[in-house]
Amino acid sequence: MGLLKLLSANRSENLFLPAHGRGKALPENIKNLMKLRPGIWDLPELFEIGGPLISEGAIAESQKSSAYEVGVDRCWYGVNGATGLLQSSLLALARPGQAVLMPRNIHKSCIQACLFGGLIPILFNVPYFTDRGHASVFDRKWLQSVFKKAREFEEDIAAVVLVNPTYQGYSADMESLIKEIHSHSLPVLVDEAHGAYFISQIRPDLPKSAIYFGADLVVHSLHKSAPGLVQSAVLWSQGDKVDPFTIERSIELLQTSSPSSLLLASCESSIKDLIESKGLKKLESRIDEAELLREFLINKEVPLLKNNDPLRIILHTSKIGLSGIEIDKRFMRKGIIGELAEPGTLTFCLGLSSHKRLGKKFVRIWDDIVRSLGQQEPCFFKKPPFSIVSKPYKPCSSSWGSNFDKVNLHDAIGRISVEMVCPYPPGIPLLIPGEILDEARVNWLIDQKCFWPEQISDFVRVISH
Ligand SMILES: Cc1ncc(COP(=O)(O)O)c(C=O)c1O
The missing domain is CATH 3.90.100.10 (Orn/Lys/Arg decarboxylase, C-terminal domain)
Structure with missing residues (x-):
C-alpha cells in the first residue's frame, strides 16, 4: 500500500535518475504503449517476439537494427541494468583464475563478477581531486605505468575495464586509452553506464562513445543516460577479440529466463531516441537548456564544478566547508531531489526532461542554506592510500x-x-x-x-x- 501511494505522488523537482524524469521524457511510442490496457504488453518470449538470446523474432531484429544503426557488429538488450551486462561481459572476457585490470573507481558490479566468476581483479589507482573527493580521469601515460607495474604480478591478464564517463560526468580521452590497451593485444570493456547518449555524437565538443574508438565491448545503462525504463541496458560488441558465442553463454548464465517485454521494448525505443532525428532534437534542446541553467547558476555565484556532461550539475559544497550529504537533505526538504550526495559535492542529474524554471528556485534554496549554515573554510580530502596497482x-x-x-x-x-x-x-x-x-x-x-x-x-x- 505504502509503495503504491508513493509511486503516484509527484510533488518534487526530480533531479535524479532514471533520466526520463518520471515519464516526461519517455519516447512517445513507449508512452503510447503504456496508455493501452495496462498489462497488455506483458508477454513471454512468444515465437514472434523471441528474446535477447534467440536468433529469430522481433527482439533479434531489433537488436540487429540497433547494432547496424550504431555501426557495431552485435548488441544485446538487458533487463538487469548495466550491472547484469557488465557482469556477463566480464565472464565472457576472462576464465576463472585469469586477471582483469580495472580502475579503483570501478562499480561494485564488476567486483561482484570477479567474486562469483573466480576472476582476479587487479585494481589500479586513478588521479584524485582532493578539493572535492572525486576520482578523476587519467591519460595514456598513466595507463602505461599501470601496465608496467601490473606485469610484475605475473598474472594472466585477460582484459581491461575502463569507466567512462564517471558518475559525475568526467570523461577521458578514450581514443588514446583504447589504443594503449590494444597495443598490449588485450580486449577492453568500457562501462559507459552514464554515457549512453554519447552515441548520438550530437556536438563535436561533447564526449563521443568509446564505441567510436574501437572498444571491444561497451555497456550502457539506458535508464541513466537515455530515456529507458529502470533496468534497461544494452551491451555492444565489435571486432574479433571477443567471441559473440562466449558473450551469449555468459549472458545466459545471469539473465532471467523471463525477460520483461516492456523493458526490452524500452531498450529499443530509448536507443532509437538517441539516433533518430526527433529524439536528437529533444536531446539538443535539453543540452542547450542545461547549459543556460549552468550559466545562470554560476552568475548567481553558486559554486559548480566543471565536467564533460552538461546534463550533470555538480554543486561543490566542500568549497564552503559543507557536506554534500547534509546539503542534499536540505534541498530535499525544499522539494529538489538530487542524485548523488557525496562528502564534498551534490550531483544533480537533469536527465532528458525539461526543467525550465529550475534556476531561480535552485538559487533561492542554495542562498537560504548558505545563510543558515554560514560559509566555512574549504574542506579538502586525503588521497586514498592505494598503490598504483594492487591485487x-x-x-x-x-x-x-x-x-x-x-x-x-x-x-x-x-x-x-x-x-x-x-x-x-x-x-x-x-x-x-x-x-x-x-x-x-x-x-x-x-x-x-x-x-x-x-x-x-x-x-x-x-x-x-
Ligand atoms: C559506473 C556505473 N556502472 C554501472 C552501474 C550499474 O548500473 P545499473 O544501475 O544500470 O545496473 C552504475 C550504477 O550506479 C554505475 O554508476
Whole structure:
C-alpha cells in the first residue's frame, strides 16, 4: 500500500535518475504503449517476439537494427541494468583464475563478477581531486605505468575495464586509452553506464562513445543516460577479440529466463531516441537548456564544478566547508531531489526532461542554506592510500566465503576483509573481499566514516583466525 501511494505522488523537482524524469521524457511510442490496457504488453518470449538470446523474432531484429544503426557488429538488450551486462561481459572476457585490470573507481558490479566468476581483479589507482573527493580521469601515460607495474604480478591478464564517463560526468580521452590497451593485444570493456547518449555524437565538443574508438565491448545503462525504463541496458560488441558465442553463454548464465517485454521494448525505443532525428532534437534542446541553467547558476555565484556532461550539475559544497550529504537533505526538504550526495559535492542529474524554471528556485534554496549554515573554510580530502596497482591478498571468492569475525575498524589492522565496504551511491568499493587492512587503509576508512556516517560502519567483517 505504502509503495503504491508513493509511486503516484509527484510533488518534487526530480533531479535524479532514471533520466526520463518520471515519464516526461519517455519516447512517445513507449508512452503510447503504456496508455493501452495496462498489462497488455506483458508477454513471454512468444515465437514472434523471441528474446535477447534467440536468433529469430522481433527482439533479434531489433537488436540487429540497433547494432547496424550504431555501426557495431552485435548488441544485446538487458533487463538487469548495466550491472547484469557488465557482469556477463566480464565472464565472457576472462576464465576463472585469469586477471582483469580495472580502475579503483570501478562499480561494485564488476567486483561482484570477479567474486562469483573466480576472476582476479587487479585494481589500479586513478588521479584524485582532493578539493572535492572525486576520482578523476587519467591519460595514456598513466595507463602505461599501470601496465608496467601490473606485469610484475605475473598474472594472466585477460582484459581491461575502463569507466567512462564517471558518475559525475568526467570523461577521458578514450581514443588514446583504447589504443594503449590494444597495443598490449588485450580486449577492453568500457562501462559507459552514464554515457549512453554519447552515441548520438550530437556536438563535436561533447564526449563521443568509446564505441567510436574501437572498444571491444561497451555497456550502457539506458535508464541513466537515455530515456529507458529502470533496468534497461544494452551491451555492444565489435571486432574479433571477443567471441559473440562466449558473450551469449555468459549472458545466459545471469539473465532471467523471463525477460520483461516492456523493458526490452524500452531498450529499443530509448536507443532509437538517441539516433533518430526527433529524439536528437529533444536531446539538443535539453543540452542547450542545461547549459543556460549552468550559466545562470554560476552568475548567481553558486559554486559548480566543471565536467564533460552538461546534463550533470555538480554543486561543490566542500568549497564552503559543507557536506554534500547534509546539503542534499536540505534541498530535499525544499522539494529538489538530487542524485548523488557525496562528502564534498551534490550531483544533480537533469536527465532528458525539461526543467525550465529550475534556476531561480535552485538559487533561492542554495542562498537560504548558505545563510543558515554560514560559509566555512574549504574542506579538502586525503588521497586514498592505494598503490598504483594492487591485487587482493587472497582470492576474492574464497575470502567472501570464509568464516568471519566482526571487528571494530580500529582492531582490523593486519586482517583480511570478507566484504566490500561501499557507500551507495556511487557504488565504488573502498575495500573488497580478500584485501588486507593495513594501517593506512584502516586510518583512511576511519576518516571516510566521518564523511559517510550513515554508510560506513564502525565494524568490518574479516577472515577468522
Ligand atoms: C559506473 C556505473 N556502472 C554501472 C552501474 C550499474 O548500473 P545499473 O544501475 O544500470 O545496473 C552504475 C550504477 O550506479 C554505475 O554508476
